[in-house]
Amino acid sequence: MSLDTPAAAPAPSDTDPLLDSLTAVFRRVLELAEVPADGNFFLLGGDSLVATRVLSAVARTHGVELTFDEFLVDPTPAGLAARVAAATAVAGAR
Amino acid sequence: MSKNGGVDQAGSDLFDAFADTALRWPERVAVESPGSTLSYRQLALSASRLAAALGDRPGPVAVSAGHAPETVVALLGVLAAGGTYVPLDPAFPLERQRRMVAAARCTALVGAAGQAAALGLAHVEPVGELPHPDGELPAAVAVGPEDPAYLLFTSGSTGQPKPVLTPRRAVSAVVGSLRGLFGVGPADRVLQFASLNWDTCFEEILPALTSGARLVFDPEAHSASFPRLLRAVERRGVTVLDLPTAFWHELVLHLAEDGPDAELPSCLRLVVIGGEAADPARLADWSRLADSARIRLLNTYGCTETTLITHAVDLLGPDTPEPGRPWDAAERAPIGRALPHVEELVTAEGELLIGGPALASGYPGLPETTAERFVERAGRRWFRTGDRVSRAPDGVLAHRGRIDHEVKIRGIRVDPAEVETALGAHPRVGLAAVTATTLAGRTALVAYVVPRPRGDGEAPPTTEELLRHLREFLPEHLVPSRLTVVPDLARTTGGKIDRAASHRLYGSTSTSTSTTTSTTTSTSTAVLS
Numbered sequence: 001m002s003l004d005t006p007a008a009a010p011a012p013s014d015t016d017p018l019l020d021s022l023t024a025v026f027r028r029v030l031e032l033a034e035v036p037a038d039g040n041f042f043l044l045g046g047d048s049l050v051a052t053r054v055l056s057a058v059a060r061t062h063g064v065e066l067t068f069d070e071f072l073v074d075p076t077p078a079g080l081a082a083r084v085a086a087a088t089a090v091a092g093a094r
Numbered sequence: 095m096s097k098n099g100g101v102d103q104a105g106s107d108l109f110d111a112f113a114d115t116a117l118r119w120p121e122r123v124a125v126e127s128p129g130s131t132l133s134y135r136q137l138a139l140s141a142s143r144l145a146a147a148l149g150d151r152p153g154p155v156a157v158s159a160g161h162a163p164e165t166v167v168a169l170l171g172v173l174a175a176g177g178t179y180v181p182l183d184p185a186f187p188l189e190r191q192r193r194m195v196a197a198a199r200c201t202a203l204v205g206a207a208g209q210a211a212a213l214g215l216a217h218v219e220p221v222g223e224l225p226h227p228d229g230e231l232p233a234a235v236a237v238g239p240e241d242p243a244y245l246l247f248t249s250g251s252t253g254q255p256k257p258v259l260t261p262r263r264a265v266s267a268v269v270g271s272l273r274g275l276f277g278v279g280p281a282d283r284v285l286q287f288a289s290l291n292w293d294t295c296f297e298e299i300l301p302a303l304t305s306g307a308r309l310v311f312d313p314e315a316h317s318a319s320f321p322r323l324l325r326a327v328e329r330r331g332v333t334v335l336d337l338p339t340a341f342w343h344e345l346v347l348h349l350a351e352d353g354p355d356a357e358l359p360s361c362l363r364l365v366v367i368g369g370e371a372a373d374p375a376r377l378a379d380w381s382r383l384a385d386s387a388r389i390r391l392l393n394t395y396g397c398t399e400t401t402l403i404t405h406a407v408d409l410l411g412p413d414t415p416e417p418g419r420p421w422d423a424a425e426r427a428p429i430g431r432a433l434p435h436v437e438e439l440v441t442a443e444g445e446l447l448i449g450g451p452a453l454a455s456g457y458p459g460l461p462e463t464t465a466e467r468f469v470e471r472a473g474r475r476w477f478r479t480g481d482r483v484s485r486a487p488d489g490v491l492a493h494r495g496r497i498d499h500e501v502k503i504r505g506i507r508v509d510p511a512e513v514e515t516a517l518g519a520h521p522r523v524g525l526a527a528v529t530a531t532t533l534a535g536r537t538a539l540v541a542y543v544v545p546r547p548r549g550d551g552e553a554p555p556t557t558e559e560l561l562r563h564l565r566e567f568l569p570e571h572l573v574p575s576r577l578t579v580v581p582d583l584a585r586t587t588g589g590k591i592d593r594a595a596s597h598r599l600y601g602s603t604s605t606s607t608s609t610t611t612s613t614t615t616s617t618s619t620a621v622l623s
Contacts, residue, residue, distance in 0.1 A: 045575045047575065049344060050536065051318050052318045052341075052348070053347070056347075066319065067318065067322065071318070
């Protein structure tokens with residue numbers, strides 16, 4: 001349960017740091033060496049219990065407190081990135 | 095009102111205990127939710143309204159059970175009518191729900207008309223908040239201690255849901271013990287966290303509503319977001335939290351990341367955990383939180399067949415011999431000592447047997463299974479828990495493993511044979527082995543499947559196909575997190591399928607892949623939960 005990046009080296013395949021950061025969260029929480037940007041959390045072995053770790057990491061790193069229902073809409077690194085970006089934009093606009 | 099005895103008398107009925115509480119504190123808030131509050135009087139009247147709609151002694155009544163005050167009204171209404179409460183999760187596969195209501199012999203459902211129609215049951219409208227609560231509380235139906243209170247399902251090896259019937263005397267006895275164990279009183283606010291489809295929710299509801307405390311519903315409790323949960327606890331002044339141990343582990347991980355000065359809600363005085371062994375590393379983390387020393391951390395143990403909780407012990411906090419002592423991460427947590435109503439016996443093999451008033455009536459319709467687990471010894475009835483225990487000199491029991499293959503997934507007991515039977519029902523499955531392992535830091539089910547040999551070159555089933563098949567028949571917690579199609583299973587020297595050895599053989603080859611392709615020559619894995 002290390003909070004650091006897993007031993008397998010991250011592969012920043014593109015230039016989106018938010019997506020890279022969320023992909024890293026999926027990899028760490030699911031203990032998988034690779035997670036594609038469109039990898040479904042539940043098809044990758046996640047459940048409501050380990051989803052709490054994703055939501056905690058997102059709250060801590062990005063300051064966005066998503067709920068499980070919000071996460072369920074598109075439970076992929078890309079889907080989560082879009083939701084975090086939208087929430088951050090709303091918060092920034094206030 | 096108390097024709098069946100008073101609150102504090104041994105043998106008093108649980109519904110009378112609630113009704114007496116409602117007479118004593120009619121204006122106190124019994125149930126709080128974001129949309130409404132129900133006073134004890136309103137709750138009692140709502141329950142009576144539903145009981146009248148059900149009629150006297152309605153038998154087993156299915157209740158569509160969600161996190162809403164209506165479900166508590168339905169529970170009390172069914173009990174007031176002298177019926178048997180049968181919770182039914184509307185999220186379960188319809189086929190599973192059909193089998194459950196058939197096994198329980200339900201004739202009516204309290205819930206949505208559509209669900210009742212789909213199951214072929216008479217529909218009874220749920221009762222929520224009454225707009226103008228008035229009138230006298232009608233007397234509840236006279237009941238006997240052996241009359242059933244509720245019927246729940248546990249995992250069984252046959253592939254069919256296994257019903258457990260719990261009589262009113264069992265619930266009454268346990269709830270009396272739990273009021274004392276939790277020290278719950280009118281000043282308490284108890285969060286409703288557990289699913290209303292498992293017995294843990296009765297630990298929250300019944301001690302609270304028979305002592306004048308407030309039961310609190312808040313959707314943030316189910317948001318899977320700890321900051322939201324903790325703020326909801328603070329905002330609603332929750333004093334008692336009852337959490338599955340697996341979920342508490344996650345909460346502690348979250349708090350430990352905030353450091354030793356992480357603040358816990360100031361109103362919280364008691365955290366009850368149960369469902370599986372508490373992880374010593376998380377106990378150590380919790381004990382290092384500066385704010386945790388003032389909160390009781392109470393470990394609990396029990397089986398559905400022995401009604402809610404039979405054993406408990408304060409692991410950390412003010413009620414331990416050394417409050418504030420740090421937990422040693424190498425020290426395994428005990429399960430607890432027997433509650434006042436519990437009789438216990440440890441066999442020569444180390445198996446824990448439970449006796450006394452909290453024993454379930456048995457598994458209705460399954461006399462052989464009932465005779466296997468409910469045994470006679472010296473003229474008395476005992477339940478074989480299947481748990482191996484050892485006893486410390488102070489009477490506290492420690493868990494030493496299972497005598498069978500049952501496992502706990504998110505605190506829910508699972509017989510791997512039930513999942514294997516469901517897999518075997520697929521026409522192209524030859525053999526299946528299911529076991530539990532640690533995946534991503536929690537206990538999860540893994541399945542290994544050997545396709546049925548076919549001479550016509552037909553492709554073996556894919557993992558997605560098999561998982562889809564399982565989801566049609568099984569609830570979430572019985573669907574493996576990982577399923578692998580393999581060429582053969584490991585066997586014991588006696589020729590029996592060896593679940594653990596099969597996992598050792600194939601488990602490591604599939605941990606790093608998440609692909610769902612399948613060929614006849616290689617193993618394939620899909621992960622799903």
